Structures are given as structure tokens and as C-alpha cells.
Amino acid sequence: MTANFVPVILAGGKGERFWPLSRRHRPKQFLCLDGTGISLLQATAQRLLALAGGWPNLWVITAAPIASGIREQLPQLPDDNLLIEPEGRDTAPAVAWASLEVAKRYGDEAVLGFFPADHWIGDQGAFEQTLTAAIDFAQQTEAIVTLGIQPTHPATGYGYIEQGLVPSKSVGLLVYPVSRFTEKPDLSTAEAFIKSGRYSWNSGMFFFRAGVVLAELERHAPQLLQALREQGVEAYGSLEKISIDYALMEKTQRAYVLPVNFGWDDLGDWNALERLLPAQGANVNVANHVAQESQGCIVYASDPGEVVVTLGLEDLVIVRDGNVTLVARKDQTQAIKTVLKRLAQDDTYQSLL
Template sequence: MIPVILSGGSGTRLWPLSREGFPKQFLSLVGQESMLQATWNRVSGVATAPPIVVAGEDHRFMVAEQLREVGCSSPTILLEPAARNTAPAIAVASLEAMSHGADPLLLVLPSDHVIADVAAFQHALRDGARAAEQGQLVTFGILPTAPETGYGYIQAEAGDGVRKVKRFVEKPDADTAQTYLASGQYFWNSGMFLFKASAYIDALQQHQPAMLDACRAALANARRETDFVRLDRAAFERSPSDSIDYAVMERTDRAAVLPIDVGWNDVGSWSALWEVAEQDNEGNAHHGDVIAEQCKNTLAWSDHRLVTLLGIEDVVVVDTADAVLVAHKDKVQEIKAIVAQLKAEGRSEPSAHRKVYRPWGNYDSIDVGDRFQVKRITVKPGAQLSLQMHHHRAEHWIVVSGTGRVTRGDETIMLSENQSTYIPLGVKHRLENPGVVPLELIEVQSGSYLGEDDIVRFDDAYGRG
């Protein structure tokens, strides 16, 4: 059984904590692990091989680093050059799994869900595997606990265990959802699947041959690097964009569903996170430096500073370094409208946090003004930035802690705590951390243009052009 972890998506509904550049699967929303790490850990004991992870190119280093942190060695990370939904993503993963002549079971998992009862989930996998070995395309249906209108539903035939799917239905209105709940025949669509790789490929060949051809070509012409497999852009972009439900599951006669009750939640909104978070006696769930008085059923999240609440109910407050969200819990599904408005105004908040992660570490934009910008830079031990230059800005570096090796033109210098250097405009330079502790420094940029695209790279350890 090989896990296929789908790590695409932007997590818009959890803005401002989740951004396009750092979406919710990389966040530690429930517990200490990120949601991606928790996804791997809950199946690592039943997997027979490292996972195949399908991710966007911009997230490749975060995927690799987070899996390394939890001891997941040698994952196959397939990089999508364009978003094409879940059906093509699972197709390239299936083809990759079969590339060495095997035909394994594939356990397809979104990377951003919560499962509270891991033991029950692993037990369900064993039940589902027997049906999948016989060629069925098994999806996991969640026993509904409320007439939820935010999920799709699966209607199943009567019976126990794995049973045939009657139909998939879209997100219903409240009255329809109540009917589904009362009937006992409908289950929430979890987006998790279990099937043989060949069974999925055969279904695609029957129902979506153009998609399969495009995915074959994208993998055949992929560029394989040490840590990543870069799918061919031209071939992958020829694939239709479609979900596995529409492309395969609603069309095949081999669709089966296994109802499970495992404490599942897709954490698709702030209200959903409130449901799975630890709450006090008044139903308040708080993270970070939060003080609340006379409040009920609130969710407050602070990563940046003190947040205080007084005399409110059913309200969500999320504070980040560059944005604050205040919303009624009943309205949090509509955050996408806020994000759309920000994008229309050309603002950066939908895509990036003030703190930006790079394969060598991170930087935090502390202050910015006319012709200057101040950043706090952290370089991991043994890491280095690219050899680069800038056309429009000069830089001043001041070491706060650790040791830095600086290449500046033809000279190399060592800097330690409280020492500094100046990088003139147009001079080739590189920053390295040769030590065993993180290197922290303050960078002051000055010039006519301070954008991140004013970087000319001459050499880079991470394959960035």
C-alpha cells in the first residue's frame, strides 16, 4: 500500500493564516505537527513504501523539509507545473507507482484533513484493501453527524462494510441535507480513496483517455532531479482539469464506498477548526497569547501579539503579522470574497505572509518605506543563498547571532555577532551559514526598486534559475 498525498490547494477559507505561498497543509492547526506531517504519520505504519506526494512547484521545498522533519525518507515528490485538479494528479501518481512493474494499492489522501481516531482509520484501511484488491475503486464515506451543507454526499446501497455506490451528489441545501441525514443512506464525501493503480488507470482509459494520454506524456518527459520529479509543462497542461469524482467515480461501475466513523474533519473553515480544537467550559478555543472575558463559543488565533476579547459570542478573531480577520462563525465560509477583493486590488496579503520561507531558511519583512526595506533573515546551519546580484538595490547586513560567510565580489569574509558588511549595487554576493546554529541577521535594502524579482542568480544549490 503506497500513500498518495495530494498537497495542492491554497487554503483560501483559512485566510489570513493560510496563504497561497504557505497554505493550510503546512500549518500546525491541531497539535504540534503540520497537517501534511500528520497525514503521513497516521499511515506510515501501514504503508509498504514511502509516499508519492503531488505538489505545486512553489511548495516543493516545504514538502521535502516537513517530511524530512518527521523521518519520512525517500518520498517521491511529483511537481505539477499547473493546477489540473485531483484526477490528473492521481493519474501521474498511479503511473509513477507502476513504473517499476508493480501494481500496488494506492491510498489517496488529501494532505489537510484531521482524523482523530487513527486506530479506527487504520482498521478501515484493512477492510477497504480487500475490496480494492478485487478491482473496486473504494472511497471512504464519513458517517454524517449533522445536516451539513458544506460537503458533497455519497448515496450507498444497503449493506455492511464496503458497498456499491448509487450516486454522488453535490453540496445540498439545508432541507435536502436533513433528508439525507434522516435516510441513513448518505455519507459525507471525504475525498479519500483506495484502489489498485491499474484499476484507476483502466478507468481513466475508458472514461478520460485524453487525460491519461496527457499524464503519460507529462511523466515520460519529466525532468528527474535528486529530490523532485518535474512533470513536463506542455504535456500536463494539455490534460483536462477535473476532479476524480467527475472524471472517474461518477462514471465507473466499480465505485464502492466504505462508511467510517473516525473523527474526520476537512478543516475547511475557521468554524470547522473551532469544532476540532480544544475548548474551555464556555466553548472558547484559543491559540497563542489570548485573554477573553465573558465570551462564548469564540475562536481566537494569535501568532503575533496579545489579542483580547470581551463580551462576544460566536466570533472568530485571527491575528497575523500583516492582517487581522474578525468574522461571525456563520459567515466564515464567505472569506473567499474577501480574498478575491484583495487580489483584485493587487495586494500581496492573499499570496504571502510577511514571513517568507525559502529552502535555506526564511526572511521577515520588518519594515518597508520609500526606497528602503528592512528584513530579519534566518539561514539554517549548512545552508547558503544563491550567488546573486541586484540591479536596483544595495544591501547592508548586520549579524545578530551565529556566524556568516560572505562572498562579496572577489573577496570572502567571515562575520560574527555584531559585525556587518555592505553589498554595493551590482556586486555579486552570497551568504552562507558554515556553523551549527542558525544564522540571524538584519538586512537593510536601499534603492530605486526592492522587489524579489530583482535577483540575478549565477549559481544556486536548490536548482532555482
């Protein structure tokens, strides 16, 4: 256990780009995508337990419609450690509310870490070493530390963090002041970022002492913090829907970035299976897939008894779950959310969502 460390898992997301496997009652964090039988949420909890010192110090914040599913997935989690949002208001209210509740129980000196519930981590040892450094730096300073993923290619779907020029050192790792955050750049800008060597991908993982983040929220998002202090969870209906990046990280002068390389993927859509799983022949299969002159396809079937046959197909995502079959070009998977909005407008399709 790392002393005085309280990890909080952000588990309220929908993961709509993994539809039709991900649905209202079974969001992305409940899925097992790598064949281990362990869901993304369960894997996230397991990799944090040692540093937390066990289940009594691990917290989860989630949305009301899936709270019962969280309890089923994590039966060892104490009831008091599950914070239930009545409605999703993005990450700023979640971080602020959880920080207030942790401070009540552990005091302002407790170090919080926030972790998305649906990411993949490749190297547990390197992950724990990185967290130890981030926790130590947050304990010793007034910093708000974020983990920056060392980029492997000029991705346009991630936010980027530019590091300052004068680093500090924590447990053998370098921690840089943040120069700026940049949201999802175009390709040429992303290429320039990579070439400079000063940019990381924004991982969405943050570390800070409870008192530090509450003081910074008081300075940069006072209405949000005041509402939660006065009304608690009852304030949610009146809160602005805003991310912690916009509400705080892009405004604070206390932001630091720790560039890391422990094997990471945010599993943003079905194409992530090509990075996560080995190809079987010319395709990636999580199904009984009989391929004839087909290549570059990702095929998933939730029922192992179903057979998917492809003839002369290339670069498609094919997903079969229950009464829904998705067939999409791999370069169109980001448009799944648009399709879901369309389905939501027709009562005929409500059971599919």
C-alpha cells in the first residue's frame, strides 16, 4: 500500500462506440474484450488494489442506471465507497464530488487518483512504478499531476499535453510543468507535436491531494464546488455539464505531467481489438468465423454457438449480439453514436439501446 492514497474509478460512461455489445444495461466497462473473462472495470479495480491497500480504500463513482451492475461486478467494494450520480454531468462534477467525500473521510492530505474504468494497461509493474511516482509528487508538492501517454503515432482522436522545459524528479521519473493542453488536433498539427518530442496524449488519469484540488476548484469552478458543498448529490440537476479538463486542468497553474510508457489503450471503438488481440490469419476473430477470401475484418459474436461466414470482404467490423447485427467499414466506427441517436428517436428500437 502507498500511504494515504485513495484511488477513485470513474465508471459512469456509456461506451457507445462498442454498440451493440455495449448497451444501457451493459456499458463498455462491464465488457470483457480480451478473452480473459475479466471485465474492463474488474481489471481496473484489480490493478489498483495493491496501491490502495485493499477494498476499504478503493472508491467508484458511477451513474444511477448502472449502480446495481457495479455492485454485481465488484461485490467486495464497500457500499459507502460507491458514489452514485443521479445523472451524468461529465467528469468535473464527478471529480469534485468524490474529492469532497474523500476529504470528509480521510482529510485534506489524502492523495486521490482518478482512473477511467475502461482502459487497457499492458505492464502492471511499470504502471505501479508510475503511480508511486505520481502519488509521491502530489504528496510532496501542491501539484495536480496528470499522466501523459508517450505517443506512438500522430493520433487525431486524443487530447495532447505540452510539457514545460524544466522537469522535477519523483521516484526516478521526470515530472514536467504543463505548458498547455490541446484538444484533438488535425493530422498536420499532431505530426508536428510528435516531432517536437514535447507532447503526450492526455490519459484522463489525475493525482492530487484533496485539499489542493478543492482549493483549485474553489478558484476556477466556484459555482460547481459551492453547489456540491451545500447540497451534495442533490445539486446534480443544476450543475453544468463540463469535463475536468475544461473546468480545471486548462486553467490551473498547478498542472504537471508525468510522461509514461506502460502499455496503454483507451479502447475507443471496435478497431481497438486489432491492437488488443492477435490476428487469426488475416482477421481478428472473437467468434466462430469462417472466412473465404476475406481479410482485415474484425468479427465478434457474443454467442459462441453462432457462426459468421464472410465471402470476399475487406476491412469491416461485424458484430453479432442478441437481436442486432452491426456491419460497418472500419473507418466508420466513430459514427456509431450518430446511429444510436437516430435509433433513440424511434420507439421501435428502444430495446436495442
